Amino acid sequence: MGGEWGQSDICPESSQEWTIQVGQDLLDMDLGAITKYSALHAKPNGLILQYGTAGFRTKAEHLDHVMFRMGLLAVLRSKQTKSTIGVMVTASHNPEEDNGVKLVDPLGEMLAPSWEEHATCLANAEEQDMQRVLIDISEKEAVNLQQDAFVVIGRDTRPSSEKLSQSVIDGVTVLGGQFHDYGLLTTPQLHYMVYCRNTGGRYGKATIEGYYQKLSKAFVELTKQASCSGDEYRSLKVDCANGIGALKLREMEHYFSQGLSVQLFNDGSKGKLNHLCGADFVKSHQKPPQGMEIKSNERCCSFDGDADRIVYYYHDADGHFHLIDGDKIATLISSFLKELLVEIGESLNIGVVQTAYANGSSTRYLEEVMKVPVYCTKTGVKHLHHKAQEFDIGVYFEANGHGTALFSTAVEMKIKQSAQLEDKKRKAAKMLENIIDLFNQAAGDAISDMLVIEAILALKGLTVQQWDALYTDLPNRQLKVQVADRRVISTTNAERQAVTPPGLQEAINDLVKKYKLSRAFVRPSGTEDVVRVYAEADSQESADHLAHEVSLAVFQLAGGIGERPQPGF
Numbered sequence: 001m002g003g004e005w006g007q008s009d010i011c012p013e014s015s016q017e018w019t020i021q022v023g024q025d026l027l028d029m030d031l032g033a034i035t036k037y038s039a040l041h042a043k044p045n046g047l048i049l050q051y052g053t054a055g056f057r058t059k060a061e062h063l064d065h066v067m068f069r070m071g072l073l074a075v076l077r078s079k080q081t082k083s084t085i086g087v088m089v090t091a092s093h094n095p096e097e098d099n100g101v102k103l104v105d106p107l108g109e110m111l112a113p114s115w116e117e118h119a120t121c122l123a124n125a126e127e128q129d130m131q132r133v134l135i136d137i138s139e140k141e142a143v144n145l146q147q148d149a150f151v152v153i154g155r156d157t158r159p160s161s162e163k164l165s166q167s168v169i170d171g172v173t174v175l176g177g178q179f180h181d182y183g184l185l186t187t188p189q190l191h192y193m194v195y196c197r198n199t200g201g202r203y204g205k206a207t208i209e210g211y212y213q214k215l216s217k218a219f220v221e222l223t224k225q226a227s228c229s230g231d232e233y234r235s236l237k238v239d240c241a242n243g244i245g246a247l248k249l250r251e252m253e254h255y256f257s258q259g260l261s262v263q264l265f266n267d268g269s270k271g272k273l274n275h276l277c278g279a280d281f282v283k284s285h286q287k288p289p290q291g292m293e294i295k296s297n298e299r300c301c302s303f304d305g306d307a308d309r310i311v312y313y314y315h316d317a318d319g320h321f322h323l324i325d326g327d328k329i330a331t332l333i334s335s336f337l338k339e340l341l342v343e344i345g346e347s348l349n350i351g352v353v354q355t356a357y358a359n360g361s362s363t364r365y366l367e368e369v370m371k372v373p374v375y376c377t378k379t380g381v382k383h384l385h386h387k388a389q390e391f392d393i394g395v396y397f398e399a400n401g402h403g404t405a406l407f408s409t410a411v412e413m414k415i416k417q418s419a420q421l422e423d424k425k426r427k428a429a430k431m432l433e434n435i436i437d438l439f440n441q442a443a444g445d446a447i448s449d450m451l452v453i454e455a456i457l458a459l460k461g462l463t464v465q466q467w468d469a470l471y472t473d474l475p476n477r478q479l480k481v482q483v484a485d486r487r488v489i490s491t492t493n494a495e496r497q498a499v500t501p502p503g504l505q506e507a508i509n510d511l512v513k514k515y516k517l518s519r520a521f522v523r524p525s526g527t528e529d530v531v532r533v534y535a536e537a538d539s540q541e542s543a544d545h546l547a548h549e550v551s552l553a554v555f556q557l558a559g560g561i562g563e564r565p566q567p568g569f
């Protein structure tokens with residue numbers, strides 16, 4: 001995982017005379033108090049962490065200082081944006097012993113890139129440099145320290161999360177920020193709270209009740225219109241990864257029970273968080289979670305540890321496992337939305353955003369059958385989210401099940417005018433209005449996505465097998481390779497081609513040529529200290545061979561350490 005020990009080369013040194021430049025309002029920061037409290041959350045000497053794809057993540061025992069400092073940073077960001085900022089304590093699908101933290105920007109989005117750099121500098125500053133770094137950030141970002149600050153905090157169910165979120169609160173308070181601690185929340189619920197608070201309640205009420213009511217009302221309205229409402233459509237098995245999703249789904253289920261009954265598994269009452277269960281396990285092992293009994297053709301889904309990802313699956317009559325991942329979820333959602341737009345008769349544009357991990361069959365189906373434009377961005381939802389904002393309706397999903405749909409103000413305006421439309425169009429517009437309310441537009445959300453999917457399946461009268469049959473995934477394999485320094489690999493073209501080290505891309509090109517319908521790429525992970533390898537081909541055997549051969553090329557050309565990658569999985 002992310003933690004490294006050594007010298008930080010990330011933060012520029014500022015001038016020795018910085019004290020002279022400090023304006024009067026900077027001195028208003030109670031620097032003495034910061035130093036005093038910071039010592040209580042001391043940084044282990046030499047520990048260096050990087051704000052990665054999903055914030056900071058490492059072993060929980062190394063994170064106390066990071067939490068305190070992210071409390072400080074959230075206050076500065078709140079003052080600068082004159083908005084509420086969120087801080088979420090979670091390590092999502094990573095093991096229970098890990099933890100992590102990420103900041104949520106005013107519209108529920110991921111932290112802006114320049115502030116990610118500040119986060120890294122602040123987290124890595126040695127005690128004696130803390131004041132300087134804080135002042136540097138305030139100066140660079142022209143933070144008005146007189147401004148009020150408000151921070152909202154949420155945490156997952158990890159044993160370490162409560163204490164770590166208290167350290168965030170310490171950081172917020174020492175810089176004079178106000179806060180609201182929501183306690184246990186899913187990550188997307190915290191994003192929702194931030195979005196609500198910064199849009200004057202227009203998006204919804206910033207309470208857990210407000211979240212449950214908004215989504216459930218939309219879901220119940222939608223499913224009322226479904227003509228197929230047999231039991232088959234009304235029950236779903238949910239693997240909650242022994243995480244926060246179980247608590248929140250249990251609280252919420254009675255709000256929507258007239259439209260759907262959920263049966264919860266891995267609800268945290270006995271098993272360990274993310275252990276042999278959850279969306280990440282199911283997607284990467286391509287097998288069902290432990291602790292869930294699946295009868296043939298039953299519709300099942302898995303959340304990850306902080307409930308921002310979801311994948312579906314079922315066993316066919318022969319007992320074969322079928323995974324329905326984020327790509328197929330995006331396909332179902334975008335085809336439904338496209339049909340609604342056609343019915344309403346509006347020429348609004350719709351686009352689907354994926355990453356290099358999207359299965360080749362999904363991209364082909366979307367482009368060639370559905371005639372929907374598809375775009376590829378770098379891994380990490382912030383990239384997909386950003387791209388999706390360019391469309392009237394932007395649907396984005398990572399193959400691992402993290403995603404949502406975004407709707408522009410143009411769409412919302414058109415729907416408002418729908419009262420003047422003829423009957424059939426009005427019905428479609430009403431449906432679209434409810435679907436918009438059902439999506440969490442601040443972030444990918446397992447609970448919200450689950451309800452969207454369930455509503456669409458019911459409205460279209462689709463079984464899980466019919467959904468799965470939209471297209472057939474190309475067999476694929478993902479592997480990890482250990483190297484001394486994964487930064488030796490740099491990529492371009494939305495991570496689909498390696499630029500360095502020299503010779504690596506040429507080697508991959510030669511290997512790919514040996515297989516049919518094949519594709520492969522490598523990239524350094526943003527959340528683990530590994531290089532990820534992805535390969536797909538016309539058969540599982542070929543995909544496995546190709547992935548193995550590419551792993552060997554990485555090992556040889558990018559400074560592999562430990563044992564050479566072995567064939568077989």
Ligand SMILES: CC(=O)N[C@H]1[C@@H](OP(=O)(O)O)O[C@H](CO)[C@@H](O)[C@@H]1O
Pocket residue numbers: 053054092357379380381398400402524525526527528532
């Ligand atoms: C291949 C893969 O699934 N990568 C995941 C993983 O990122 P990496 O940078 O690959 O470690 O964690 C991210 C955060 O949860 C998620 O956004 C991303 O999709």
Ligand SMILES: [Mg+2]
Pocket residue numbers: 092093304305306307308309
């Ligand atoms: Mg997650």
